[in-house]
Amino acid sequence: MRNKALLGLRGQGEASTAWMWQIAPTVMLLLFFFILPLAGVVRTSFYPGTRSFGAEGFSFEQYLKVILDPFYRSVLIDTIVDGLIVSMVCLVIGFPVGYSLARLPPKQRRWRLILVILPLTLSLVVIVFGWIVILGRGGLVNQLLVSIGAIDRPIRLPYNRTAVLLILVQQFLPYMILSVMSVCSKIDPVLEHAAANLRANRFTTFRRVIVPLAAPGIVSGMILVFILTVSAFVTPRLVGGGNVQMLGSIIYEQVIVALNWPLGGALAMVLLIVTSIVISLANLLAAKKFARHRSSANAK
Amino acid sequence: MDRRSFLKTTSLTLAAATLAAPNILRAQAKRFEGVTLNINGYGGDYDRILKESVAKPLEDQTGLRVVYTPSTASAAVARIIASPDNPPFDLVMCDSPNMPDLIKAGAITPTNLGPDVIGRIVPSVREFGDYGIPMSVASMIVTYNKTLVKSPLTSFIDLARPDLEGRVAMFNLENSGGVLYFLALAEAGGGNVDNVDPAFEALRKIKPNITAVTPSTVNLLQLFEQEEAWAGAFWDGRVFSMQKAGKPMALVPPKEGLYALRSYVSPVKGTKHPDAVKAYLEQLVTGPFITELSRFFGYVPTTNIQLPPDVAASVIPYGKGGLESLRAINWEKVAAYRGDWLSRFNREMR
Structure with missing residues (x-):
């Protein structure tokens, strides 16, 4: 009896430590490759002056520069707005594709899924230069517009904000599609048939059944696309043509070109904080809406 | 010792010597067998010429293996400064604007080559004393499409001409080429490295004509090749290559x-193979690299090498003064001010 009790206690103890071993590799990985480097960035951002090598002291100089300078403020706002626009456009385009893929039999889904994932396997620089060729005056889009009579002569399409947003949408759309698809594939089609039996039209079924159930996928997809967009720096640098500034490219310039790591670090931390706030707000809003929908469903 | 054991010992010694001999000889001939030098790369044809005329002959002669990792020079410099105790490269290739920060951070060491090697380098191209071997000189020139621009351009400020509206492309200040035309505009307007207001004034005049400013050489090349841009400021070597490919671009x-x-190659402090680094630098200065670079890019040689007549005839002309006619630039000040210039450029050209 006593032995059994001891064994039971040991079993409980083993169970309580087992989870620690299971998460240990992830924790170690995050500690060494995320937390420690991040701590380095935080420390660097508090150095005074323009260089971190040989620097000493602690100062809020960089943060004051970022917060008080209207240029950095406007670039930060533009970056956040661009992130929201790209997330919304990806949702509008990606949701129908993700939903339809989820409703396909696995055999048919496989090849379509490969087509969705294919752009992710290409180098970003190759994609961007490809787009510049397509959007150029002698490119496919201009030729098409001239041939259908929409324009008289080729016009300048790249090197503006619209072109940057278009290419960002193309780059990050697969993330939204995959996120929506993974959630929609778990929604039982019987629920849609039930809604139809209750005389709900397609739009009502979509609004009151599919969207609430797919909300976690929508939110995670939008967050993913938002994060990728606000941290983008290759596309705005190459397609923006100097007219489009995003915070990612300014951080790159300060860290890599000017070697001003204190300012680059402060810009990166401000971006991280603002992005975290936006994501937390989005999560909070989604959770609230979700809870309200669930309580009204329970009441009925 | 009896006869039998004498013969046995002798034959064993001979056999061992016979077996070991090739290894001893190989060890003497290939003194860097098993050693690998890591160097950042510029990519494209520059790296190809390095591989063919520096790395391959060295590997054949000494067994030294050289690995080039293409990236931007600025990114390589940032990586070296970020990890001083465990540098990712044995040698770093970078441009004049990067050198002051590398020297200040103590990330590179003097080349320590003998006078017979150093003496071959043209004195005026050595901007940092014993630091770095200058491999090539690249200058910013005015270029335009001769079939599309009817009236020739002669200066950077000509890019503000009204007939070029929406047809000018240039580097931004992230690319070192941008810093060059920027300093040219500043000094031509009465300013200097400490006062760049005239450069920004000139840029405000050019701005309505600009279709794109970019940090990427390939992107700018693409703009000229696709005739998206008709004129701009560009690298002399790249325009030379476009001319060779049949593009009607003026230089x-x-x-x-x-x-x-200048593009330099410098030994990184803390390299584990200082002898191999020295051998690499000697091969670079004394081997066929400089000639091949002149042949392909048209660069004026940075050493006193006698170019073959066909190569010498096609080298980019720098006028009567040759390399001596290049303007002196205070790169220490450029490195100190560049961050501020970048910020102001981004604001004004947005």
Whole structure:
């Protein structure tokens, strides 16, 4: 009896430590490759002056520069707005594709899924230069517009904000599609048939059944696309043509070109904080809406 | 010792010597067998020429293996400064603007080559004393499409001409080429490295004509090749290559003067293979690399090598003064001010 009790206690103890071993590799990985480097960035951002090598002291100089300078403020706002626009456009385009893929039999889904994932396997620089060729005056889009009579002569399409947003949408759309698809594939089609039996039209079924159930996928997809967009720096640098500034490219310039790591670090931390706030707000809003929908469903 | 054991010992010694001999000889001939040098790369044809005329002969002669990892010079410099105790490269290739920070951070060491090697380098191209071997000189010139621009351009400020509206492409200040035309505009307007207001004034005049400013050489090349841009400021070597490929691009030394940077290769502090590094640098200076670079890019040689007549005839002309006519640039000040210039450029050209 006593032995059994001891064994039971040991079993409980083993169970309580087992989870620690299971998460240990992830924790170690995050500690060494995320937390420690991040701590380095935080420390660097508090150095005074323009260089971190040989620097000493602690100062809020960089943060004051970022917060008080209207240029950095406007670039930060533009970056956040661009992130929201790209997330919304990806949702509008990606949701129908993700939903339809989820409703396909696995055999048919496989090849379509490969087509969705294919752009992710290409180098970003190759994609961007490809787009510049397509959007150029002698490119496919201009030729098409001239041939259908929409324009008289080729016009300048790249090197503006619209072109940057278009290419960002193309780059990050697969993330939204995959996120929506993974959630929609778990929604039982019987629920849609039930809604139809209750005389709900397609739009009502979509609004009151599919969207609430797919909300976690929508939110995670939008967050993913938002994060990728606000941290983008290759596309705005190459397609923006100097007219489009995003915070990612300014951080790159300060860290890599000017070697001003204190300012680059402060810009990166401000971006991280603002992005975290936006994501937390989005999560909070989604959770609230979700809870309200669930309580009204329970009441009925 | 009896006869039998004498014969046995002798034959064993001979056999061992016979077996070991090739290894001893190989060890003497290939003194860097098993050693690998890591160097950042510029990519494309520059790296190809390095591989063919420096790395391959070295590997054949000494067994030394050289690995080039293409990236931007600035990114390589940032990586070296970020990890001083465990540098990712044995040698770093970078341009004049990067050198002051590397020297200040103590990330590179003097080359320590003998006078017979160093003596071959043209004195005026050595901007940092014993630091770095200058491999090539690249200058910013005015270029335009001769079939699309009817009236020739002669200076950077000509890019503000009304007939070029929406047809000018240039580097931004992230690319060192941008810094060169920027300094040219500043000094031509009465300013200097400490006062760049005239450069921004000139840029405000050019701005309505600009279709794109970019940090990427490939992107700018694409803009000229696709005729998206008709004129701009570009690297002399790249325009030379476009001309060789049949593009009707003009290569005009600007009236503001020739502003150029050097591309250096420097030993990184803390390299585990200082002898191999030295051998690499010697091969680079004394081997066929400089000639091949001149042949392909048209660069003026940085050493006193006698170019073959066909190569010498096609080298980019720097005028009567040759390399001596290049404007001197205070790179220490450029490194100190560049961050501020970048910020102001981003604001004003947005």
